[in-house]
Amino acid sequence: MEALIGQLFAGLSLGSVLLLAALGLSLTFGQMGVINMAHGEFMMAGAYTVFVVQGVVADAGLALVVSIPLGFLVGGLLGLLLEVLLIHRMYHRPLDTLLVTWGVALILQQVARDVFGAPNVDVKAPTWLSGGVDLGFTQVPAARLFILALSVAAVGALAVVLTRTSLGRRIRGVVQNRDLAETVGISTRDTDRLTFFIGSGLAGIAGVALTLLGSTGPTLGTNYIVDAFLVVVAGGIGQIKGTVIAAFGLGLMQATFEYSTTASLAKVAVFVVVVVFLQIRPQGIFSIRTRSLA
């Protein structure tokens, strides 16, 4: 029984990690149609932000809290730079963006290697996040509980921005019908930039969270980028709720398969399930209905 609950939690936790990694991507890829291979490197930048902050702030707990908004800013600004310099020149040319952003990803990895060195750096976990939390019936790792809460908070905040603010209305307007949005006076240029800033910023936050679980090194992003795209594609383009369901679904599936078989087989099984699912429903779990002709 305890193993079952432990596995359930492992699945939810993996789901929350996938969700954090994929949330920003669901904005930039899902809403804007940009295949950004450098998304993983924005996560890496977020992770290194924690490392840098820890060099200044001695208390690991405070450093983590400070790093969350700072990581968002670092990721967001890198994204903004990428959008302004390169991506805006190649909207509607997904293959070109794929190649260009992949190149940018390699450059960013090398920059990290030159600045911080090739070996992984040690990011300390705050004492209140190491060890387990007793839930009465079982014990779960505190760091994973924190990441679960952080991902829920990130989704909540993004949902509020998209549905309750004028910026969110503009973003949704541009996604549904770019030409019409332009004719009613929305600056699609500004909206694109802001969307990309938020999406990349979310990658930064994901990077901050990942320092609690894994290694902080130049290749951190590459470990997650494929899974992140998988989540967005399975969830359906342009819908945050699809991303949420897909992330937790894939997380739980991976944990369940892995418990009954092995990690390698579970990965294969998850890929097979997603491929079969996309055969039946190519648009993903949810798809957006638009009247745009594009």
Place this chain on the structure above:
Amino acid sequence: MNTGLRRATRVTAFLSAAVLLVSACGSRTSDTSTGGTSGAASCVDTSGDSVKIGLLNSLSGTMAISEKTVNDSLNLAVEQINAKGGVLGKKLSVVTEDGASEPTVFAEKATKLISSDCVAAVFGGWTSSSRKAMLPVFEGANGLLFYPVQYEGLEASPNIFYTGATTNQQIVPALDYLKEKGVKTLFLVGSDYVFPRTANKIIQAYAKANGIEVKGEEYAPLGHTDFATIVNKLKGSGASAVFNTLNGDSNVAFFKEYKNAGLAAATTPVVSVSIAEEEVGGVGVDNLVGQLTAWNYYQTVDSPANKTFVEAFKAKYGATRVTSDPMEAAYTSLFLWQAMVEKAKSFAPNDVKNAAGGVSYDAPEGPVTVNGENHHIAKTALIGKVGADGLIHTEWSSGKPIEPDPFLKDYAWATGLSG
């Protein structure tokens, strides 16, 4: 403006495609040309006052993180040998090639080093797949490769010298140590590739013969980052020790998860065979304190040779740098080659091979001797414990060098493993 830009990018795309195509063709022609020369006799040029050697490590790609450190210690050894007058009166001149973490690139660059640079010997390689890719190249062209990393054994090429540990100098002593400590149940965690799979086969055979129960054997794909499930299984198994053959970044995720799940080194120690000084910092000292490692060298080894080595290394590369087992094995390999060449009084691979047996060197890890039959070296096994200072301290030592036995011929329980 817009169309101009679009045209510009289209042109760049075309150009880069063309470059790709040309470079692809280039590598293909070099492949075919090497096929013709591979059987030719050694072209090592010893007429001048210097002789060329090749350093072949991954300076880019995922393995660069580890292999750069080996490249550093190799360069230190070259510098020291040259400062003392070189080998047989000839200064070493280094040809460095990047294996780029790709076995095929390793094979290609090895061919280049032997056939077109005509180096006297090549030092490098890390992953078993890179070694296996280079093996036919060295055997075909009768070159010499010095391979500095512990590996899964079951190999003995006449053209390769293995200066890292084989299984009976690392894994078997670690199991002896655990048995001595009264460990009755084991859990095996490894990355999903050749070394952990072979190592675990050996561990299973040993456990069966020695009354140790293996509670679980789990593999994670290389680069796996989520160990919640594996640690869950480990926790549920109630095993009293863990044998860890994970590689690279997976170690970080595994040890963080292990700690988060409330497991501790005092109750469930983890013995790792791929975490050395260089990796401790990346995994985080906090996550590793008290955990065990199995190697043949630690920076803390107390010997005059090691003191000189560590001091020289830090003087050359900086006081914050550490020295590790593969780095030491690489450093030692160069001096072993020097001793072989001086014994043979010749740089020719056949003469060096014939002179190799019995050559010994007072290495930082202690005295090592080359086995003329299997080209491995006798080394002392050391079990270490990670300290709060981030260094590894010797807990247990085999006391004397263990003769290499890559096929585990002298172990009754291992019959059938090498087949």
